[in-house]
Amino acid sequence: xxxxxxxxxxxxxxxxxxxxxxxxxxxxxxxxxxxxxxxxxxxxxxxxxxxxxxxxxxxxxxxxxxxxxxxxxxxxxxxxxxxxxxxxxxxxxxxxxxxxxxxxxxxxxxxxxxxxxxxxxxxxxxxxxxxxxxxxxxxxxxxxxxxxxxxxxxxxxxxxxxxxxxxxxxxxxxxxxxxxxxxxxxxxxxxxxxxxxxxxxxxxxxxxxxxxxxxxxxxxxxxxxxxxxxxxxxxxxxxxxxxxxxxxxxxxxxxxxxxxxxxxxxxxxxxxxxxxxxxxxxxxxxxxxxxxxxxxxxxxxxxxxxxxxxxxxxxxxxxxxxxxxxxxxxxxxxxxxxxxxxxxxxxxxxxxxxxxxxxxxxxxxxxxxxxxxxxxxxxxxxxxxxxxxxxxxxx
Numbered sequence: 371x372x373x374x375x376x377x378x379x380x381x382x383x384x385x386x387x388x389x390x391x392x393x394x395x396x397x398x399x400x401x402x403x404x405x406x407x408x409x410x411x412x413x414x415x416x417x418x419x420x421x422x423x424x425x426x427x428x429x430x431x432x433x434x435x436x437x438x439x440x441x442x443x444x445x446x447x448x449x450x451x452x453x454x455x456x457x458x459x460x461x462x463x464x465x466x467x468x469x470x471x472x473x474x475x476x477x478x479x480x481x482x483x484x485x486x487x488x489x490x491x492x493x494x495x496x497x498x499x500x501x502x503x504x505x506x507x508x509x510x511x512x513x514x515x516x517x518x519x520x521x522x523x524x525x526x527x528x529x530x531x532x533x534x535x536x537x538x539x540x541x542x543x544x545x546x547x548x549x550x551x552x553x554x555x556x557x558x559x560x561x562x563x564x565x566x567x568x569x570x571x572x573x574x575x576x577x578x579x580x581x582x583x584x585x586x587x588x589x590x591x592x593x594x595x596x597x598x599x600x601x602x603x604x605x606x607x608x609x610x611x612x613x614x615x616x617x618x619x620x621x622x623x624x625x626x627x628x629x630x631x632x633x634x635x636x637x638x639x640x641x642x643x644x645x646x647x648x649x650x651x652x653x654x655x656x657x658x659x660x661x662x663x664x665x666x667x668x669x670x671x672x673x674x675x676x677x678x679x680x681x682x683x684x685x686x687x688x689x690x691x692x693x694x695x696x697x698x699x700x701x702x703x704x705x706x707x708x709x710x711x712x713x714x715x716x717x718x719x720x721x722x723x724x725x726x727x728x729x730x731x732x733x734x735x736x737x738x739x740x741x742x743x744x745x746x747x748x749x750x751x752x753x754x755x756x757x758x759x760x761x762x763x764x765x
Contacts, residue, residue, distance in 0.1 A: 422438060427442060478495045479497075
């Protein structure tokens with residue numbers, strides 16, 4: 371009886387998992403017709419000073435520059451991203467170097483190595499990265515949330531400053547409270563802090579003569595070593611890991627699209643047209659390949675072959691998310707325009723990967739493992755089915 375009950379619970383869990391994914395798929399497809407967006411990409415992408423876009427902008431490339439006006443939200447990813455024009459909406463950016471010298475009418479969200487803000491952001495700024503510089507002419511109309519190694523605040527922040535940094539230097543104006551976990555905190559002579567200053571550090575704040583601290587200054591000792599990370603640090607670490615995972619998969623996926631365009635498209639099409647066959651073959655491969663590798667590896671002659679096969683198997687498992695992401699992203703973008711060009715395929719891949727990361731991030735027990743297993747099974751099967759079809763058709 372207990373075994374039967376356990377089997378029933380496992381069955382309900384898997385059926386619930388499939389139902390959740392199906393529901394997510396239907397919601398995305400039903401919302402797709404109302405999506406309006408400009409999707410642009412390339413090694414170097416520039417929105418010129420005279421250009422005006424009246425839709426949301428999805429941009430990717432080695433260097434992305436927005437000098438014109440965008441009446442919508444901007445989503446950008448690249449080695450370097452520069453917002454020099456006007457954005458009548460929010461900006462979300464992932465890149466190596468991000469600079470904002472223009473105007474953003476809503477929120478700014480950044481994950482990067484180096485960020486510099488010299489323009490005006492009317493809403494909140496949320497930043498995860500290595501270094502942050504808020505220049506003298508910069509204006510942040512909302513709150514500033516950050517998790518960085520080094521931050522320099524020389525401009526004006528109308529709202530609160532919250533987060534964590536290894537070193538924080540303040541030489542500008544903060545109109546509200548500051549609540550920061552920091553190793554070294556320096557308040558320059560030109561600084562004006564109108565709210566209260568709460569900081570967690572082993573060191574006393576270094577305050578230069580002339581600095582104006584108009585509120586209460588409170589130092590809290592940091593958590594003893596060995597205790598759990600604070601909620602903010604844990605969240606920042608989680609976001610950072612997800613962003614890095616996403617960018618790594620995206621870079622690899624773009625390489626696969628350019629190196630193996632026919633095979634990647636064929637695998638995605640096989641998954642769309644024959645999902646259950648893909649699932650069945652994927653489950654079979656998932657179980658048989660490791661067993662075969664172990665059997666071959668037991669012999670001295672077969673050991674090198676087994677190690678090579680195991681490495682190739684691991685690479686193939688990682689590539690399954692590329693196939694599944696294309697399959698998820700393509701139908702959504704096809705509501706806007708055909709997914710035939712390389713740019714649209716990369717956009718479909720980026721969208722699909724983002725959806726997978728969001729789904730895998732749902733904080734339920736074993737949920738992430740279950741989603742990853744499904745990706746392996748569907749992706750492995752789709753690759754096998756597509757390869758068989760390519761061989762049968764002599765391609």
